[in-house]
Amino acid sequence: MKKTSLAGACLLALSLMMGSGAALAKTPPDQLIIGMNMNNLLTLDPAAMTGNEVVGIVVNLYDSLVELDANQLTNVKPALAKSWDISPDGKVLTFHLRDNVRFHSGNPLTAEDVVWSMRRILHLNLAQASVWKSYGFSKKNIDQQVSAPDAYTVQITLPKANDPQLVIYSLAALGNLGVLDSKTVQRHERDKDWGNHWLTTNEAGSGPFILETWQAKDVLRMKRNPDYWRGEAKMNRVVLRHFQESQTLRLMIEKGDLDIASNMAISDINALRKDPQLTVDAVQRGTMYYVAMSMKEAHFANPKVREAVRYLIDYQGINKALMPGYGVLHQRPIKAGMPSTLPDPGYTFDLARAKKLLAEAGYPDGFDTTLRVLSDQPYLNIAIAVQSTLMQAGINAKIITGTGNQVYGAMRERKFDILVGRGGSGMEPHPHSSLRALVYNPDNSDAAKLTNFQGWRTGFYDKQLNEMIDSALLERDAQKQIADYQAIQIRYDQLIPAMIPISQMVDSVVVRNEVQAYQPHPSATTFLRDVWKVDEGDKG
Structure with a gap:
């Protein structure tokens, strides 16, 4: 009852402001404000995550070995790995890493971090282990199947016959092998939990954004990583806000208090299609x-x-x-x-x-x-x-x-x-x-x-x-x-x-026209590093 009352009070206050002709503030030009329902956002640990909502956050805090092109999913693009090879028998995948990547802590990212991150998935045996188990990896064999011949080379030996291209697609699409800063995470281990408790509400990545704060079912803020190896993200900050009611999301994005709204009811999305200031992106x-x-x-x-x-x-x-x-x-x-x-x-x-x-x-x-x-x-x-x-x-x-x-x-x-x-x-x-x-x-x-x-x-x-x-x-x-x-x-x-x-x-997202280069990804790995905003008054 309390949540309903608060939502109702919020709607009432907003409608009163609209009725009085008061203008609500636009979002800051250097910040991307996203409204969504965070009820299913339970952990930020890449090995334990479930649901598309958290994938879209994790891929902006962490980097993976490779990425899928949102326009052509079969096109695998380099990320932490600048190149890779498949052995003639299809059993060994070798990834050659960049040597200029640093974690948010300042620690250099090396092959040992990649190996440790993948071993961690199988040893924890949480939600994201299932795909790798279907490929034959297990807690018993993972330590032998993944290795680092040198500081910037990773080798993955498949435990059983498979299509190696499918394994590469999984490395790119799932978001679960966001490479973790093994030294930082190990400092926060508790009872041999591989840092799972700490990573529920913290991060140890090298991605374009750094986690500032996460208050469950309220707000999550990420700030730009000034030392990102690809160059700084265009937005200084990304703020995700929790809204339980679709009608509230609709009202907020109509007034310009949100840049992007997701998890909305289709009835509200359809109503917003008529607004010339908004675009519905469906993927x-x-x-x-x-x-x-x-x-x-x-x-x-x-x-x-x-x-x-x-x-x-x-x-x-x-x-x-x-x-x-x-x-x-x-x-x-x-x-x-x-x-x-x-x-x-x-x-x-x-x-x-x-x-x-x-x-x-x-x-x-x-x-x-x-x-x-x-x-x-x-x-x-x-x-x-x-x-x-x-x-x-x-x-x-x-x-x-x-x-x-x-x-x-x-x-x-x-x-x-x-x-x-x-x-x-x-x-x-x-x-x-x-x-x-x-x-x-x-x-x-x-x-x-x-x-x-x-x-x-x-x-x-x-x-x-x-x-x-x-x-x-x-x-x-x-x-x-x-x-x-x-x-x-x-x-x-x-x-x-x-x-x-x-x-x-089909997943539909409502985006204000000021937002540029936002592209929802079919595999939920939507990257925000290249997103920017333009002043509507300067578009003519």
Whole structure:
């Protein structure tokens, strides 16, 4: 109640000022002021971070070995590594570092810091270890697999056969190998925690900005690093402010008290599209909105029932009415825009076909079930739309809303019937990034607890499909690899999977026109070092 009252008081005060004709101050010309919801901003530790919001902060405090070009994701650009080599057998990656980089502490950045940072990820075994574990790295082998032959050379030996280009994409896209100042972090270790407690609210990077302060669910300030190896960032300071209510964000950016607003409700974003002082920047992410069924549940273990559900979703209606600003129609597990991504299969709502399939499955009158969903939008509206069309075929799905832990927790425990959610990686510009998250399931046993694999969560398993995914990853002929990934999509479709993609995520950010060179990054690694502002009065 207290938060609501404070938000209401803030809105009232602002409206009174507007009504009286009082002008609110513009943001300082040398500062970038960003409004966002910080509820999911829980730690600044690159090894422990979760969610896109913190990635966008970490990549401005730390540098990584390489970066992805926001305009062409398959273009890997040098960063701390000025060049790199892949051994002929594809097993060893060698990175040649710059020798003129210093951390914010003044300590020189060397290969030992890179090696220590990567070892730390696996030894801590927190959120960001999962991708590296899927490549075969572990707490047991990481110390042998990563080494520093000299002060400015890093060698990564892959523990198992892989596509080395995918590993390089991961180094660039994930933000988790922001290189840490190992000497500084080690001074702040507590009970052998690799500095995790200290790095929750502090940083030890070499990036274009230095953390000044972070007050949880209030404000985070970063100041320009005067000794940055690329040259000083254009803005003297970046300030991120927490706003719980989308309406408050809308009011603040309309009046010029914010330069950028993110995490806004689509209704407010659409209203702001008409403002000539503002631009809505939309970037397509690799994650998918989906309808998932549990094959541990008797009804959905039957492929005819799953196929019936496939034809009981109004994909076109949902995407037209509910998803503008949130997502775009997509029905494949591999994200759009990849050379290997097949065109959508073109599924549409077909009640007669669905009823015929249900009758053949032994459910001519349908059945009762439950549908779990987050209480946020657009998830809830998608669930209501799906509930409505399922009901037309006699499938009565009771909606159960909850928090992320409640909804996805039930999915991780494989204790759900139907679920509307969003997931998948797609951060790296490689088909395996999507398949790893949404399809791959090497061990379907309950004991395996492969909770990071959504294929395992739904109980969907096909030995041949797993083998096809493993084989495609190692294929060195580019055209043959594309054909292999297309064959995977065809087989996946024919197997009537338990997860039905309906829309690919779009992330929308509102930016004032004074802001120049701001480019939201598809992998959430949005760099702010080149952003600057122009006086609107000088633009004519």
